[in-house]
Amino acid sequence: MQLGMIGLGRMGANMVCRLVKADHECVVYDRTPQAVKNLQAQGAIGTFSVEDFVARLAAPRAVWLMVPAAAVDDMLATLIPLLQPGDIIIDGGNSYYRDDIRRGTEAKSKQIHYVDVGTSGGVAGLDRGYCLMVGGEKEVVQHLAPIFAALAPGIDAAPPTAGRKKPGSTAEQGYLHCGPQGAGHFVKMVHNGIEYGIMGAYAEGLNVLRNANVGKQKSDSDAETTPLRNPEFYQYELDLPEITELWRRGSVIGSWLLDLTASALLTDPKLESYAGRVSDSGEGRWTVAAAIDEAVPVPILSAALFERFSSRGEAGFSDKVLSAMRHGFGGHVEKTAKQ
């Protein structure tokens, strides 16, 4: 079927390629003309204005937005006046689900359908397919099924779950209608919250392995340093690239994130090409905020979020307060950083 795609960055462009390969007709637009031209070369129909983009789509139109969350409202303000009743807007980016609810209500007042799609898969999605978490009206979601099916990884992407017999379900294909407007991005939000936690678990564990040799280091013996009581138990020089490769086969903690970690450590065993300033793109925050509203304890997901904040220096003032208190009650003077 025909799909219009607005936003041809890393994600949008790859998705168009995947759709074109599956013989869907893609009309594309991006504010950067070169991005459009690149996809024309892949078989997409390029357009260079939103007006032209809309004109090239047959009603009822299906327009997929793959733009930064902060740019969605502006794009909708441009787009909606050009659309007709019965047309469909799909927000496939990382929007906050509460915005979906608001936008869906606004679109509905103009008889335009609004579908939110949480899209996971990253740069590998071109080959592996995308995991799609969909929210919106049932009939509209069903209408878009051919698109979702082409983007999703398909049933062979994972071994079957024993005993599963749900013929009507599309979850095994890699896409799912999760509920009404916002449900797709809600599920994606939590997906990313979990992702933060899993990533942090690997990161912390690898840091413990990396420091298994602390018993070999000479430590300061002053009142500001806690001596290591049993240096004989910390004499290991562990090979992290080999261990992460090892765990990929047969261990309980095998995962795609581990595959990526093994790959990164293979080329840069000490990760010297990174500074360790870790961004967060909102979903982790929103997941914790939702958990608080729901009174659900999420010590792991919040710890993962706060680790990222701290990696960017945001704990600095807290730390100074601690040093000031220690100076106050004990006369303790801060040690300088290791050279």
Added chain:
Amino acid sequence: MQLGMIGLGRMGANMVCRLVKADHECVVYDRTPQAVKNLQAQGAIGTFSVEDFVARLAAPRAVWLMVPAAAVDDMLATLIPLLQPGDIIIDGGNSYYRDDIRRGTEAKSKQIHYVDVGTSGGVAGLDRGYCLMVGGEKEVVQHLAPIFAALAPGIDAAPPTAGRKKPGSTAEQGYLHCGPQGAGHFVKMVHNGIEYGIMGAYAEGLNVLRNANVGKQKSDSDAETTPLRNPEFYQYELDLPEITELWRRGSVIGSWLLDLTASALLTDPKLESYAGRVSDSGEGRWTVAAAIDEAVPVPILSAALFERFSSRGEAGFSDKVLSAMRHGFGGHVEKTAKQ
């Protein structure tokens, strides 16, 4: 080659089956005669006393212990006097790596080799193979390579890591000599610490999804209850069995642990067959303790550990202290549990 196996529980028995299938000769012993007989039927050589077990092995003997961590020292006390210089003991259970160092030193004084193997794979290992993290002397580990190779999943168990060219390494086969005595169990310990963190991340996220309908519930409006400010944002009835199945394909958080979760939710969508009292088997504790010795921050791994403690009621007294303080300063009276 020939291997002796002591301890024919879930793990030990399956490992023997896997070895026998790979045409290794297995001499087996368990204090429960029926466990021995079961494996005789699978092609193993059964023995019914430790003496007989040792007698049936050709020197230099390779004896693999697969017994509970708490039972290893007793078994060694029985076994070592029956062995000869040059024989090899392999502890494949969940021993604390510090015990390996002690036991290895004791064994060495009798010219017996000691190898520690962290074994991951669980009940699925019979088919999937076991991920083996090995510590000990290099030559001894190499001597045992045929056994490790038969137990391990093999190179096809995971897609190749792009660019990897380490022909001498066995990590791609699923086993690895990690370092001297204790290194195998140290790596396994951290593996399990990570496992706790990953499991907790999924668990917390699923709890957030499950409570996405709190806006539909009528809540108390008293001074002891925080009202939900925006019930309209928590109106989703999410289908956890479908969502976990969905995430198995193409998402960033795909993993074997997720596969197991999807499978559990398929047969018991509300997990009513569980009480939620979560045991911990030591490695999570030891990982956090190692992190503290190394001064490595592990907020996620510790949160995962403490969640398990709390699930067993261990926070109860802390909670009472909080209630007592609240009563003291604010006259607050505890609410009773929901009926």
Added chain:
Amino acid sequence: MQLGMIGLGRMGANMVCRLVKADHECVVYDRTPQAVKNLQAQGAIGTFSVEDFVARLAAPRAVWLMVPAAAVDDMLATLIPLLQPGDIIIDGGNSYYRDDIRRGTEAKSKQIHYVDVGTSGGVAGLDRGYCLMVGGEKEVVQHLAPIFAALAPGIDAAPPTAGRKKPGSTAEQGYLHCGPQGAGHFVKMVHNGIEYGIMGAYAEGLNVLRNANVGKQKSDSDAETTPLRNPEFYQYELDLPEITELWRRGSVIGSWLLDLTASALLTDPKLESYAGRVSDSGEGRWTVAAAIDEAVPVPILSAALFERFSSRGEAGFSDKVLSAMRHGFGGHVEKTAKQ
């Protein structure tokens, strides 16, 4: 000066008593007539309808609301139509500071002033005085200074801070104009967030002390139980009522919350009169939510919040997910609770 007080619960009633003692004229109202009568006996002017209440106040009126946060909007809807331009409303309860901003804007449209006051002190405030965190217009706050001064503890409530010379400041008296509308409740919100953290720190530490005798207990020796490696180090029977009393004098951790804890443990050493279900009244949640918006890491404040959620059973489903996973990969069966 004259003050009207609406809401004569624990907090409101005590505040009126304190004001009356300081020779301020208090006009009071509560929907429960008996509460009004009780304060009439203390020297307050009782009223039995909001209309009568307003009529008894001289313009410009100063009306202090001390009602549950959830009841403020309803009370304002009744009250505001009865007021005149220039009158002042003070919300002294536990409102969310974002509501202050909204309500202040609404009141301003009717030329009514709106002041938010975070009030700390609990049931002890009658004698100790109340710590007041105030937000609103500068002139209006200054107009109310006699009221704030009478409610606050006064300068003698704490030893002077060495070197402090800020004659214009009222902080030493125990009340402070923190900023524009909402600033008072923002500061109070964070105050309570800190309170949760401090309370949790004591609670956890006391739990560690209480269990210093675990080495004396016989523990199970099965694969689901981690054995205590060094029972000889956990042989202490510590006397918590005595230790908390001790810490009140000269220790670094002396505080009013510790005083309350010592008092609670004196009368109920095992805290058997509590079930350990700990409510939270919103501020802890809002503090963490604000921290997330600000990208400030708050692992302690969030841990304290989540401990409260967990104390009320909210981690139950997470825990079941963990048990289900453990069953999936290891065949582990949950242990039943200790009898």
Added chain:
Amino acid sequence: MQLGMIGLGRMGANMVCRLVKADHECVVYDRTPQAVKNLQAQGAIGTFSVEDFVARLAAPRAVWLMVPAAAVDDMLATLIPLLQPGDIIIDGGNSYYRDDIRRGTEAKSKQIHYVDVGTSGGVAGLDRGYCLMVGGEKEVVQHLAPIFAALAPGIDAAPPTAGRKKPGSTAEQGYLHCGPQGAGHFVKMVHNGIEYGIMGAYAEGLNVLRNANVGKQKSDSDAETTPLRNPEFYQYELDLPEITELWRRGSVIGSWLLDLTASALLTDPKLESYAGRVSDSGEGRWTVAAAIDEAVPVPILSAALFERFSSRGEAGFSDKVLSAMRHGFGGHVEKTAKQ
């Protein structure tokens, strides 16, 4: 009575001054002669060798060690051969309680008594008195009561706990016999663990207050930055020195640590004289380790410990792992630090 003091640093010297003022005879030694001379000027009997120190004490001698934890064993090796059966050694420093148990057993084999004293109070102890947590044999502790009473703050240091009638107890004086050897340092260890948690709670809360103005800042709008959704709610410029001074009077979170914080913020409102590298001196680590052995959940105490580790850069490798993963799945490139 007579007491010998070895170790005349900040703590030891102040304690001698306090004892001399209370008319106790103090024989003092320090490896730095000037430290001895300083105390001679205060009325202590100075000695310049351990031999001379011991010779100046009357049997049964009472020798108080106030040296760094790492120096205790060396000092004992010198001291014990010079002592006689019936003499008493008191370790008043920050030793690990497990060392007390070992040292007590060794001392006992020579009929020397060993007492461990956890000493809280810091540099303020000279005036305020010291809170003393004591472990050891009952008779020996009673023999030392005059010394403990002189060092402790005394009953007037805190208001009485209502209803308390325990005439035999010394807790109200500020010292307590907590139990057998190690009990004093065990209680002090947990005291410090709690201290870390309380300090961290204040520090985090103050960081949230400090950033209440983030809505005024211009933020980046790129895919690596989460936009602040409601800048209008973060427009406050809060005065931390005033707020901490305020909270000292009448609030629920008043404490000595808050007094110190207010004092530090008074002289350095932005704490620019600190780098924020926070040391830990062992007790926080040991408290968490004890909690793990006891299966007591301590999410707050551990978060406080890990914040300190992170303040010293120890999370750096973890953070790099996260960045590497993000690059792997999403092609995300790290943002550079704010200039």
